[in-house]
Amino acid sequence: MPAKKQLALLVSLLAITALLSACGLMTTEEWTLRATMSSMQDQMNTMAGASSADTNPQIEPRSVAEAADVSFTLRADQDGSSLVFIGVGGEIDGIVNPSLNVELGAVVEITLINGMPVEHDLRIDEFGVETGSLKQLNEQRTIKFLADEQGSFSYYCTLPGHRIAGMQGLLIVGSPSQAAEAVSVVKNPADLPAPIGARAPEVVKVELIAREVTGQLDDGATFSYFTFNGSIPGPFIRARVGDTIEITLTNETESAFVHSVDLHAVNGPGGGAVYNQTQPGESKVFTFQALTPGIFVYHCATPSVAHHIANGMYGLILIEPEGGLPPVDREFYVMQGEIYTEEAQGSQGNLTFSHEKMLNETPEWFTFNGAASALASDENALYAKVGERVRIFMGVGGPNFTSSFHVIGEIFDTVYPFGSFTSPPLTDVQTINVNPGAAWAVEFDLDVPGTYILVDHALSRLERGLVGLLYVEGEANPAIFTEGPATQYPARLK
Numbered sequence: 001m002p003a004k005k006q007l008a009l010l011v012s013l014l015a016i017t018a019l020l021s022a023c024g025l026m027t028t029e030e031w032t033l034r035a036t037m038s039s040m041q042d043q044m045n046t047m048a049g050a051s052s053a054d055t056n057p058q059i060e061p062r063s064v065a066e067a068a069d070v071s072f073t074l075r076a077d078q079d080g081s082s083l084v085f086i087g088v089g090g091e092i093d094g095i096v097n098p099s100l101n102v103e104l105g106a107v108v109e110i111t112l113i114n115g116m117p118v119e120h121d122l123r124i125d126e127f128g129v130e131t132g133s134l135k136q137l138n139e140q141r142t143i144k145f146l147a148d149e150q151g152s153f154s155y156y157c158t159l160p161g162h163r164i165a166g167m168q169g170l171l172i173v174g175s176p177s178q179a180a181e182a183v184s185v186v187k188n189p190a191d192l193p194a195p196i197g198a199r200a201p202e203v204v205k206v207e208l209i210a211r212e213v214t215g216q217l218d219d220g221a222t223f224s225y226f227t228f229n230g231s232i233p234g235p236f237i238r239a240r241v242g243d244t245i246e247i248t249l250t251n252e253t254e255s256a257f258v259h260s261v262d263l264h265a266v267n268g269p270g271g272g273a274v275y276n277q278t279q280p281g282e283s284k285v286f287t288f289q290a291l292t293p294g295i296f297v298y299h300c301a302t303p304s305v306a307h308h309i310a311n312g313m314y315g316l317i318l319i320e321p322e323g324g325l326p327p328v329d330r331e332f333y334v335m336q337g338e339i340y341t342e343e344a345q346g347s348q349g350n351l352t353f354s355h356e357k358m359l360n361e362t363p364e365w366f367t368f369n370g371a372a373s374a375l376a377s378d379e380n381a382l383y384a385k386v387g388e389r390v391r392i393f394m395g396v397g398g399p400n401f402t403s404s405f406h407v408i409g410e411i412f413d414t415v416y417p418f419g420s421f422t423s424p425p426l427t428d429v430q431t432i433n434v435n436p437g438a439a440w441a442v443e444f445d446l447d448v449p450g451t452y453i454l455v456d457h458a459l460s461r462l463e464r465g466l467v468g469l470l471y472v473e474g475e476a477n478p479a480i481f482t483e484g485p486a487t488q489y490p491a492r493l494k
């Protein structure tokens, strides 16, 4: 088939798949269709000279003869609009793509049962093991190997398109307590580029790196995050209307998952994600012209998209209007998200992502900038002075919860609803509601020194980690705010 025709067919298949996914009802036939689509994508990658993770590299088997120390059973099945592995029995029973935790040096046995009359398998590259193909419903096979290397390793289905459709999880070798301290993924809210203002349109080049990291979620608790450039949110991208923006997405070689990026500032299919589904160790580039000013969310758009967003793959891109935004003294970058773990909030150790809790929309943690109480720490709080005007770019990665964003003790003097700079701004607003996949900008003058608290006014979430602090230094202003009766200011009683 000529490449152009193949591309046209691929695009129409993508559209059909998106529609089917949106309906949430995918039959076995439709999965075959999706697999066909992915298979075509693989062929196109091959035509373009790209390698594909679905093409099995040479592996050195580490199968062993001894009796197993630990056994797991997984069923290949579908779950809503995703293809998945589901745990059978024991602690992983019913869990979608469960993390398989084993001791270093254990002999591990994994049995795969086919829950669909469609071909599946299971492979772990680093340990050189695979089940081989299971074609019949209820067919099963077992692999056994020595877990002689510490770390997190991906198990996945090698059938074309199945891994990207959701058939992958983690084998974690080593004690969870060993991982209870990890790097910070928190983006400092003052870390954003300076305003652009009045320059002419130009070409802006942006480097995004998909990086999977074990990061600090809370005291004594770590989590396997997905990030852009190692932080949550990812880098604040700043350009102006009319700019031509070249986005390079590199997925680190160490990654276990495919990643991509959909920018809401783009006019074009998938917000760019049709061009940048990126395998570990690869880079993809696409270019768009910024036609519309606004403050926009970007996020990973690889299935299960909600999983990749929940694990931290989101950020903001600001397209300044002609001439720029009104000047302010300080700008801040804040995004809200949810963390879904198997373990209850407050648990210690390296926690496991829960696909089921994500589907049920029952998060254990809520976060500003990626971790519990992240913006309440001295290092990552917001700092300003009396007399200054500040602007907060507030976005929601989510994936599911709308934020009733409020700063306790302040009123937003100017609000750009839904992130629009071309609609008339609102004035004098107490609380804004920022929905998932949206960002707003708010501005306010600081009149009185002290500590102001950033919250979602759905305040139960504060107790699940959703809090930030704005420290304001300066002279007291008792005419505006003071303890005691009004009579100490007789001038005002006239």
Ligand SMILES: [Cu+2]
Pocket: 210, 226, 257, 258, 259, 260, 300, 301, 302, 308, 313
């Ligand atoms: Cu991703």
